[in-house]
Amino acid sequence: QKEVEQNSGPLSVPEGAIASLNCTYSDRGSQSFFWYRQYSGKSPELIMSIYSNGDKEDGRFTAQLNKASQYVSLLIRDSQPSDSATYLCALTRVDKIIFGKGTRLHILP
């Protein structure tokens, strides 16, 4: 079982709708979780960090963490064409970050 699993997509969402991205992880000891956005040919950009169970909101983004079920999700409200990118779920293991393969999100104008 991979440490961080994501559906590779593509996930197609109409402009203005809510995009929901999901991620599961295998190590129950993981404490810190992240969502990175990566545009094609560019490097990952940190958009959300979450450390405790529940929801964390930042603008149009909401990260959700459920440690009992070992899943992390990212909701993007009012999706815009500029949100089209690959979203990488990640967690810390000791001092390094372990990434999933990413989910490609395509916002349909």
Next chain:
Amino acid sequence: DTGVSQNPRHKITKRGQNVTFRCDPISEHNRLYWYRQTLGQGPEFLTYFQNEAQLEKSRLLSDRFSAERPKGSFSTLEIQRTEQGDSAMYLCASSLGGSVEQYFGPGTRLTVT
């Protein structure tokens, strides 16, 4: 701009040649990380430094790879006798000790022909 910088941004080299990449972290960040990313995959950890000390190396880092951070500021990653399988994006990230959040530079795209 005081973000992480990497040079060169692109490198094309012939198989068997040596290449060296440079990373300059965010100025107050004492931790520096190297990752490698291939198409369709997430970044994979290679190694990291706290100040000038190299604290961990991945099994991915064969003996052809070496990284240094001599004065605890910039870092270099050298690949000797490059192979086609080394073609990838090499990413550098930095963080402030005590923080788990890492910030990435723009990457160096290596193509080995």
